[in-house]
Amino acid sequence: MEYPDLSALPAELREAVSRRGSLNVFRMIMHSPRLAPGLLEMADAILQHNSLPDQLRELAIVRVGHVYGAPYEVHHHQNIGRLVGLGQAALAAAATGSTEGLSQEEASVLRCTDRLLARHTLSDAERAEALEFLTVEQLSDLVITVGFYQLVSNFLNTFGVTTEGETSPYR
Known part of the structure; x- marks a missing residue:
C-alpha cells in the first residue's frame, strides 16, 4: 500500500508525523486523518505515561x-x-x-x-x-x-x- 501524500494533509497532521521522526507507521496512519490524532495520543500515552516498568x-x-x-x-x-x-x-x-x-x-x-x-x-x-x-x-x-x-x-x-x-x- 502506498503512503498517503503528506503534503495534502492539514499542517497539524504533517507536524504530528514529523515530530515523531516520520516513521513509516505514522506516515501510513495518515490514511485515517480523522482517527490519527487520537491514535497518536494513545501511543504517546502508552510509551510515556505507562505505570509498567x-x-x-x-x-x-x-x-x-x-x-x-x-x-x-x-x-x-x-x-x-x-x-x-x-x-x-x-x-x-x-x-x-x-x-x-x-x-x-x-x-x-x-x-x-x-x-x-x-x-x-x-x-x-x-x-x-x-x-x-x-x-x-x-x-x-x-x-x-x-x-x-x-x-x-x-x-x-x-x-x-x-x-x-x-x-x-x-x-
Whole structure:
C-alpha cells in the first residue's frame, strides 16, 4: 500500500508525523486523518505515561509483535527494549513465549500477555499472580498496552508497513 501524500494533509497532521521522526507507521496512519490524532495520543500515552516498568512494557509489546507476525513492531520495540535495559534473554523469550531464564516478573508478564492474546482475558488465578508484583494500575496498563499493540500490529500487517527508507531514532 502506498503512503498517503503528506503534503495534502492539514499542517497539524504533517507536524504530528514529523515530530515523531516520520516513521513509516505514522506516515501510513495518515490514511485515517480523522482517527490519527487520537491514535497518536494513545501511543504517546502508552510509551510515556505507562505505570509498567519500561522493560516489562517493552517485553509485552515485543511479544505481541511476534505473536501477530508484525516484524515492523518487533524491530522497533526490540530497539526500544534494549534502550530501556531489556536483556537479550527477555527479547529471545518474547520471540518464543518460553519463560526459561526470565525473572519472576518477566515470566508473569509474558504469561499474562499470551493469555490475553489467546483468551482475551485473565483467569482469577492469573490476575492474582500478576497482582503479586504489579499494582492494579500496572495490570490495567498491561492489558491496555497489549490491546493497543494488537490494533497496531493488525494495522501494520494489513498495510504492509516496513522499515524501508527509515532511519531508526532508537540507536
